[in-house]
Amino acid sequence: xxxxxxxGRFACWAMAGLVAGLVAAIVLPLAFGARPYTVLSGSMExxxxxxxxxxxxxxxxxxxxxxDVVTFEDPERGNRLTTHRVGGIRRLGAKVEFVTKGDANDxxxxxxxxxxxxxxxxxxxMPWIGNVTALTRRPLGFALIVxxxxxxxxxxxxxxxxxxxxxxxxxxxxx
Amino acid sequence: xxxxxxxxxxLSWRVAADGTALPTEVTMHAHPTGELxxxxxxxxxxxxxxxxxGPSASGGLRLRNITPVPLDVRVRLAPSAATLDRALAxxxxxxxxxxAGGRLGRLRRWSAGSLRIRPGRSAVLQARAxxxxxxxxxxxxxQDVDIAVELQARxxxxx
Numbered sequence: 001x002x003x004x005x006x007x008g009r010f011a012c013w014a015m016a017g018l019v020a021g022l023v024a025a026i027v028l029p030l031a032f033g034a035r036p037y038t039v040l041s042g043s044m045e046x047x048x049x050x051x052x053x054x055x056x057x058x059x060x061x062x063x064x065x066x067x068d069v070v071t072f073e074d075p076e077r078g079n080r081l082t083t084h085r086v087g088g089i090r091r092l093g094a095k096v097e098f099v100t101k102g103d104a105n106d107x108x109x110x111x112x113x114x115x116x117x118x119x120x121x122x123x124x125x126m127p128w129i130g131n132v133t134a135l136t137r138r139p140l141g142f143a144l145i146v147x148x149x150x151x152x153x154x155x156x157x158x159x160x161x162x163x164x165x166x167x168x169x170x171x172x173x174x175x
Numbered sequence: 176x177x178x179x180x181x182x183x184x185x186l187s188w189r190v191a192a193d194g195t196a197l198p199t200e201v202t203m204h205a206h207p208t209g210e211l212x213x214x215x216x217x218x219x220x221x222x223x224x225x226x227x228x229g230p231s232a233s234g235g236l237r238l239r240n241i242t243p244v245p246l247d248v249r250v251r252l253a254p255s256a257a258t259l260d261r262a263l264a265x266x267x268x269x270x271x272x273x274x275a276g277g278r279l280g281r282l283r284r285w286s287a288g289s290l291r292i293r294p295g296r297s298a299v300l301q302a303r304a305x306x307x308x309x310x311x312x313x314x315x316x317x318q319d320v321d322i323a324v325e326l327q328a329r330x331x332x333x334x
Contacts (some may be wrong), residue, residue: 010176013176013177014176014177014180015177016177017176017177017178017179018177018178018180019177019181020178021177021178021179021180021181021182021184022181022184022185024181025181025185047190048190054190065192065194066194066195066196066313067191067192067193067194067195068192069190069192085193086192087195087196087317088196088197088313088314088315088316088317088318089313089314089316090258090313090314091314099197099316099317099318101197101317108197108317122190123189123190124185124189124190125188125190126185126188127188
């Protein structure tokens with residue numbers, strides 16, 4: 001029964017590559033000024049769901065176009081960070097006025113920003129990943145998602161070191 | 176393999192701009208004058224979902240001369256906000272004749288053309304509003320404006 005072992009190893013590496021790739025998709029854009037945000041509401045359903053993680057690149061307010069999804073401080077809600085779609089743009093000298101709306105909302109927001117200021121434009125939304133990152137900020141979630149796998153890995157490694165070499169089915173041993 | 180899958184996933188999760196503006200909301204009503212009876216008394220044009228490059232909205236206002244003399248009626252528009260001044264195209268006509276037309280911001284002055292209504296007779300003022308596609312269309316997205324049509328009725332030949 002030696003066939004499952006390379007397959008299992010391949011699956012492990014593929015999974016590790018997948019996780020590393022997803023982590024890189026969150027971490028690497030930070031170097032270019034992008035920011036990840038966890039979406040807390042379903043106002044952008046079905047494009048972005050509650051618990052998704054969005055990665056927003058920094059762009060000039062002048063470069064925002066109709067239909068872009070942007071993250072901004074909503075002055076009507078105590079400057080709370082909000083991620084909605086741009087449905088109207090008016091250029092008013094040194095300011096730009098945006099009209100935004102969540103895809104699932106009926107109400108719109110109207111807000112202004114300096115035309116040479118920066119905004120977060122959502123590049124991609126990673127489904128459900130925001131729930132995971134939000135969970136890691138809580139002690140129990142951190143323990144489950146980060147500490148527990150690390151502990152299991154450490155235990156496995158120690159067991160591998162301390163386990164006496166055993167004979168394989170074909171009479172050979174693996175170091 | 177895993178990294179390739181991650182890249183494919185991230186690409187599939189891209190949030191693309193759909194390029195569409197929110198609909199524009201426009202209502203139009205007229206201020207009554209002592210010389211004209213207006214029907215309807217409320218808004219005569221109500222467009223809740225005007226879209227850039229989309230079909231126009233239209234409405235009609237019946238004006239009846241209740242004075243014993245012929246009247247020359249001129250119009251001008253008083254929008255509740257200047258947000259659509261450059262983005263909204265408006266056309267006001269009566270009996271197939273254009274009284275005022277162009278971008279909303281240019282129709283705040285009394286029209287050069289006038290509508291003549293004989294005593295006891297009526298005329299219908301046809302209004303049409305649209306958001307033309309183009310650079311200014313983005314400014315119309317999500318805006319709502321109530322436009323008052325102001326009427327100036329003068330006795331024919333009078334000052």
